[in-house]
Amino acid sequence: MGDESGVARYHLSIPKSEDPRLRVPDAPDVGDDSFRGDQLRLLGSAVRVAGQGIAILTPAVESTGPRVAFVNNGFCEMYGRVRDEVIGQPLLVFGIVERQHSIFEAMLNHVFDRNAFEAEVTAQRKDGSEFELELQIVPVEDSGELTHWVSFLRDITDSKNQIVTLRHQALHDVLTDLPNRMLLFERLEKALETARTEKTLAALLLMDLDRFKEVNDTFGHHFGDVLLKQVAIRLRNQLQPSDTVARLGGDEFAMVLTAPADMNAIALAARRSLDTLQQPFVVEQQVLEVGASIGIAVYPTHGTDARTLLRRADVAMYAAKQANAGYSFHNQELESRTPDQLSLVVEMRGAMERDEFELYYQPKLHLRSGLMTRAEVLLRWNHPQRGLLAPVSFIPLAERTGLIKSITDWVLDRTLQQCREWHDGGAPVHVAINISPKSLQEQTLPSKIQTALDKWRIDPRFLKIEITESSIMADPAHALAIMSLLQSMGLRISIDDFGTGYSSLTNLRQLPTDEIKIDKSFVIGMNDSDADLAIVRTMIDLAHNLGKQVCAEGVEDEATWVRLGEMNCDLAQGYWISRPKPAAPFMQWLHDTSWGLKR
Numbered sequence: 001m002g003d004e005s006g007v008a009r010y011h012l013s014i015p016k017s018e019d020p021r022l023r024v025p026d027a028p029d030v031g032d033d034s035f036r037g038d039q040l041r042l043l044g045s046a047v048r049v050a051g052q053g054i055a056i057l058t059p060a061v062e063s064t065g066p067r068v069a070f071v072n073n074g075f076c077e078m079y080g081r082v083r084d085e086v087i088g089q090p091l092l093v094f095g096i097v098e099r100q101h102s103i104f105e106a107m108l109n110h111v112f113d114r115n116a117f118e119a120e121v122t123a124q125r126k127d128g129s130e131f132e133l134e135l136q137i138v139p140v141e142d143s144g145e146l147t148h149w150v151s152f153l154r155d156i157t158d159s160k161n162q163i164v165t166l167r168h169q170a171l172h173d174v175l176t177d178l179p180n181r182m183l184l185f186e187r188l189e190k191a192l193e194t195a196r197t198e199k200t201l202a203a204l205l206l207m208d209l210d211r212f213k214e215v216n217d218t219f220g221h222h223f224g225d226v227l228l229k230q231v232a233i234r235l236r237n238q239l240q241p242s243d244t245v246a247r248l249g250g251d252e253f254a255m256v257l258t259a260p261a262d263m264n265a266i267a268l269a270a271r272r273s274l275d276t277l278q279q280p281f282v283v284e285q286q287v288l289e290v291g292a293s294i295g296i297a298v299y300p301t302h303g304t305d306a307r308t309l310l311r312r313a314d315v316a317m318y319a320a321k322q323a324n325a326g327y328s329f330h331n332q333e334l335e336s337r338t339p340d341q342l343s344l345v346v347e348m349r350g351a352m353e354r355d356e357f358e359l360y361y362q363p364k365l366h367l368r369s370g371l372m373t374r375a376e377v378l379l380r381w382n383h384p385q386r387g388l389l390a391p392v393s394f395i396p397l398a399e400r401t402g403l404i405k406s407i408t409d410w411v412l413d414r415t416l417q418q419c420r421e422w423h424d425g426g427a428p429v430h431v432a433i434n435i436s437p438k439s440l441q442e443q444t445l446p447s448k449i450q451t452a453l454d455k456w457r458i459d460p461r462f463l464k465i466e467i468t469e470s471s472i473m474a475d476p477a478h479a480l481a482i483m484s485l486l487q488s489m490g491l492r493i494s495i496d497d498f499g500t501g502y503s504s505l506t507n508l509r510q511l512p513t514d515e516i517k518i519d520k521s522f523v524i525g526m527n528d529s530d531a532d533l534a535i536v537r538t539m540i541d542l543a544h545n546l547g548k549q550v551c552a553e554g555v556e557d558e559a560t561w562v563r564l565g566e567m568n569c570d571l572a573q574g575y576w577i578s579r580p581k582p583a584a585p586f587m588q589w590l591h592d593t594s595w596g597l598k599r
């Protein structure tokens with residue numbers, strides 16, 4: 001507004017009007033500004049009926065300022081006034097509201113200095129109603145002398161409202177009308193700026209509802225939506241007006257606390273948020289209980305920029321979820337992980353939706369017949385930046401953060417889907433999947449497996465579960481119970497990485513297993529190390545004495561293959577036979593190889 005440099009000075013000839021008070025100088029007959037008489041008349045009627053408001057004012061006469069000499073129809077309509085009420089009035093006629101008197105004064109100053117002026121203001125109509133006005137007033141000169149002012153007025157209420165609406169839509173979540181991720185980020189950065197200058201704290205709380213997916217699955221999305229709206233209202237209600245609650249999508253919410261007194265105050269706010277969700281929700285006569293987990297990162301303790309705080313709050317949230325702790329601050333233990341891992345946790349959460357995980361298959365061969373008995377399913381992550389990741393670089397992290405559960409579900413589902421496809425295509429492949437210790441502890445594992453088997457119509461004997469010796473030893477009683485249950489369901493069970501977990505012989509005898517896999521660390525070097533060879537031989541005999549099959553993993557050369565055959569080992573798996581491959585190349589391998597498929 002009022003930026004002189006940006007405002008063009010108009011040198012206009014004013015048309016003759018019927019209004020006798022408007023004295024129009026003769027049109028100078030130079031350049032584009034010159035008009036003939038008929039053109040002037042045309043211009044005059046154009047001005048009268050123009051869509052925007054136009055006013056012509058006399059030059060400022062000392063203290064009184066310019067006065068209205070002419071207004072067009074548009075002007076009268078805009079203000080709800082008749083022409084007679086307007087003619088002869090000073091600049092107050094523009095109706096700039098009282099609260100914008102500084103703009104009015106700026107306009108006066110420009111006018112007294114004979115400068116053009118332009119501004120967006122709020123103006124009042126005759127009836128007192130307000131509208132948004134774009135106002136221009138420009139001096140008209142003739143031979144260097146100021147003769148009149150012309151003012152152009154445009155009602156911009158609609159377009160302004162539209163911009164406000166568009167901005168609102170871009171920055172808010174449609175369902176709950178809470179700020180969205182983008183606005184949260186803006187607010188967080190603003191809060192950090194204030195905290196920096198005023199040397200206060202600022203806190204970011206990330207919240208994820210527990211069991212929301214179940215609600216959605218059981219009652220439907222509409223139901224879930226209603227619930228989310230109620231959650232939004234409760235969260236909003238218990239925060240200070242200066243704090244922000246945002247919905248980040250799904251069942252994830254975030255809160256920014258500005259200038260909390262200390263860590264206690266932050267913990268209290270987290271506690272209150274959890275408490276407010278504690279009271280049951282009622283959606284369509286259904287009573288629902290919804291828990292939540294909150295991760296907290298505080299400026300400046302846990303980070304000084306928005307991105308870091310978001311990442312750390314996210315990690316803390318998973319820690320809270322895993323520990324069933326309600327809320328959890330970002331802590332030293334999490335801090336000690338490399339930044340690489342921190343961001344990996346965040347990325348891993350979206351990896352499944354983005355379909356970045358992929359299953360690889362590696363055959364297990366029957367040593368005597370050379371037939372493939374089964375394929376082990378090995379997970380890979382096609383990371384968009386880091387490339388193909390092996391499980392060692394993300395499974396342990398997934399275990400610590402609880403993400404392993406959904407990964408296991410995914411692996412199970414996709415594996416059986418793949419089996420279905422192969423079986424339908426005439427290749428009755430048996431598969432083995434790896435179950436991590438965390439998933440083994442999950443009470444619902446057997447029912448999940450059953451559901452997946454039913455879904456893809458796969459006979460349980462096609463599926464083997466590989467459980468590491470050490471995860472069994474972590475809680476032998478529980479492992480025994482789960483393994484027995486799985487076996488009774490008709491599944492095959494294998495003890496993985498055998499030889500590394502110090503299980504006692506008694507334990508081994510009791511465990512319901514079909515197979516023992518000798519850890520590759522013994523197999524890889526067995527032709528060069530008498531000790532390893534002795535261990536492998538002992539393990540083979542031991543397994544046979546207990547009536548179980550033995551599989552040697554890590555067979556990297558033919559000599560090892562031959563040696564294992566001589567020692568009566570049952571099965572072999574390793575790079576020499578085939579590296580793990582994605583489904584299609586794996587099928588191709590099976591098709592091309594001289595080794596066949598055991599049916």
Ligand code: C2E
Nearest residue numbers: 378379390391411434435436554555556573574575576580
């Ligand atoms: P594992 O169950 O012991 O799987 C065998 C590993 O040995 C695989 O590594 C395989 O690629 C590798 N391997 C196979 N043959 C040879 C060989 O001749 N020489 C050598 N040096 N290595 C060989 P990978 O795929 O990197 O998997 C590592 C571990 O990650 C697996 O060890 C398993 O514990 C875990 N894992 C893999 N997929 C999954 C999964 O879907 N869920 C869970 N919970 N864990 C998985």
Ligand code: CA
Nearest residue numbers: 376434466496
């Ligand atoms: Ca395995």
Ligand code: CA
Nearest residue numbers: 496497517553
């Ligand atoms: Ca293994």
